[in-house]
Amino acid sequence: MSFKLDVDRFRDAVVELIRKASTQLPADVMKAMETARDNEEKGSPANSVLDYMLKNADAAKVNSTPICQDTGTNIYFITIPEGVSLRKIESAVADATRIATGNAYLRPNAVDSVTGKNSGDNTGVMAPYYHYEEWDKPTIKVELMLKGGGCENVSDQYKLPDSRLKADRNLDGVYKCIIDAINKAQGLGCAPGVAGIGIGGDRTSGMVTAKKQLFRKLNDTNSDPELEKLENRLYTDLNKLGIGPMGFGGLTTVLGVKVGAAHRLPASFFVSLAYSCWADRRCTMFYSESEVSYD
Amino acid sequence: MIKINLPVSEADIRKLKMGDEVSLNGIMLTGRDAAHSWMFKDKPDEVRELLKDTVIYHCGPVVKKTNDEWHFVAAGPTTSIREEPYEGQVIKEYGIRGVMGKGGMGEKTLKALNENGSVYFHAVGGAATLQGQAVKKVHGVIKLEEFGVPEALWIIEVEDFQAVVTMDSHGNSLHKEIKAASDKVANELIGI
Numbered sequence: 001m002s003f004k005l006d007v008d009r010f011r012d013a014v015v016e017l018i019r020k021a022s023t024q025l026p027a028d029v030m031k032a033m034e035t036a037r038d039n040e041e042k043g044s045p046a047n048s049v050l051d052y053m054l055k056n057a058d059a060a061k062v063n064s065t066p067i068c069q070d071t072g073t074n075i076y077f078i079t080i081p082e083g084v085s086l087r088k089i090e091s092a093v094a095d096a097t098r099i100a101t102g103n104a105y106l107r108p109n110a111v112d113s114v115t116g117k118n119s120g121d122n123t124g125v126m127a128p129y130y131h132y133e134e135w136d137k138p139t140i141k142v143e144l145m146l147k148g149g150g151c152e153n154v155s156d157q158y159k160l161p162d163s164r165l166k167a168d169r170n171l172d173g174v175y176k177c178i179i180d181a182i183n184k185a186q187g188l189g190c191a192p193g194v195a196g197i198g199i200g201g202d203r204t205s206g207m208v209t210a211k212k213q214l215f216r217k218l219n220d221t222n223s224d225p226e227l228e229k230l231e232n233r234l235y236t237d238l239n240k241l242g243i244g245p246m247g248f249g250g251l252t253t254v255l256g257v258k259v260g261a262a263h264r265l266p267a268s269f270f271v272s273l274a275y276s277c278w279a280d281r282r283c284t285m286f287y288s289e290s291e292v293s294y295d
Numbered sequence: 296m297i298k299i300n301l302p303v304s305e306a307d308i309r310k311l312k313m314g315d316e317v318s319l320n321g322i323m324l325t326g327r328d329a330a331h332s333w334m335f336k337d338k339p340d341e342v343r344e345l346l347k348d349t350v351i352y353h354c355g356p357v358v359k360k361t362n363d364e365w366h367f368v369a370a371g372p373t374t375s376i377r378e379e380p381y382e383g384q385v386i387k388e389y390g391i392r393g394v395m396g397k398g399g400m401g402e403k404t405l406k407a408l409n410e411n412g413s414v415y416f417h418a419v420g421g422a423a424t425l426q427g428q429a430v431k432k433v434h435g436v437i438k439l440e441e442f443g444v445p446e447a448l449w450i451i452e453v454e455d456f457q458a459v460v461t462m463d464s465h466g467n468s469l470h471k472e473i474k475a476a477s478d479k480v481a482n483e484l485i486g487i
């Protein structure tokens with residue numbers, strides 16, 4: 001049984017995926033933002049800023065316009081059934097990207113690093129960029145993240161041990177790196193954000209692990225009890241920093257903390273932080289021969 | 296929420312304090328990297344009238360043209376610190392009463408705000424749709440051909456454009472205070 005890919009239908013489904021990702025804040029993020037707003041003292045800048053962000057998210061959804069004008073790096077994690085052509089998938093996604101840019105769901109955001117020229121349609125070398133996996137289901141799963149620039153600029157990678165932080169090669173050392181990184185970021189990544197953390201791996205796989213955590217729903221639980229404990233500890237303590245929404249002060253510095261781990265070499269111990277702004281735009285599409293759904 | 300009508304007097308700006316929430320109304324100008332380096336080096340006279348007693352907004356908008364008229368679709372703030380080398384002199388040269396953007400600015404700008412009677416307004420990052428709606432009319436644009444859409448100087452009329460004063464004209468910076476307090480907590484948590 002081989003999966004038949006109707007390229008035009010798939011492309012149109014991806015355009016809709018991009019539209020949803022850019023214009024609709026995920027329900028779990030909306031909910032976390034509402035809770036955060038209600039927690040902040042009435043009449044404080046933190047309270048009104050969160051309210052303003054929520055109103056903006058509502059307006060973006062109604063008008064089908066981007067939540068934030070920086071529509072970010074388009075990162076795809078694609079899971080395919082056996083035998084589907086990756087070349088066809090990539091060219092359909094690239095076409096969808098051009099269409100979505102034309103429809104103003106995406107701002108032209110891909111700049112040639114040598115010439116400084118904007119490609120104008122969000123395609124280029126490693127843009128968008130793709131990660132692939134295969135599974136045994138007759139469905140293509142496409143997870144899309146629009147990763148903003150401001151929050152990418154404050155993302156970071158540490159190497160343990162770290163003598164300045166007195167951080168050793170263990171989970172406590174990881175904790176110290178993340179407290180340091182979020183404190184350094186202040187409001188610059190458009191706080192309150194979500195911390196995606198990757199422990200171990202090499203410099204690339206560690207960061208991929210961190211980015212992957214950003215696809216998790218904010219209210220899920222980690223299957224590893226040790227990491228679950230670390231997530232809760234970091235969530236509580238990061239919110240003690242008092243940085244608050246946009247760095248104006250307040251109780252909400254992060255909306256969530258998600259940690260994953262990858263095997264590492266005995267010689268290295270990386271801690272990678274992929275920080276997402278409050279405009280945490282992600283959407284997943286399930287595409288089969290008979291139906292398409294989005295989550 | 297304090298309502299500010301632009302242009303605004305130095306006396307009214309001096310009354311604003313760090314942490315005040317404001318609603319801006321009236322005509323202001325956008326300007327980011329290219330505009331700042333132009334105003335810094337060439338000191339052009341054509342923006343003098345326009346900038347006097349009003350706000351310069353660090354913003355690269357998404358615009359649309361219908362029936363020969365420009366509209367702002369998305370108008371969120373960009374990171375202000377890139378203009379730190381220029382802003383102090385630009386404030387002084389043109390008598391600007393407010394600088395608006397995100398992320399705050401440094402010591403040089405803080406000093407210029409104090410000496411010239413101006414403030415820094417922090418707009419909410421990522422709220423571009425609402426901010427676009429607050430831009431009621433585009434009155435004109437300067438250097439569109441040369442600088443391109445995001446970098447041009449747009450003359451815009453805003454209504455109820457919300458922001459927070461994070462640096463005032465009395466030497467106070469919310470960014471400095473929050474950072475000092477959070478450094479202390481972070482060091483305790485880390486144990487250094």
Ligand code: SF4
Binds near residue numbers: 069070148151277
């Ligand atoms: S960090 Fe996020 S919310 Fe802030 S400007 Fe960038 S994409 Fe928008």
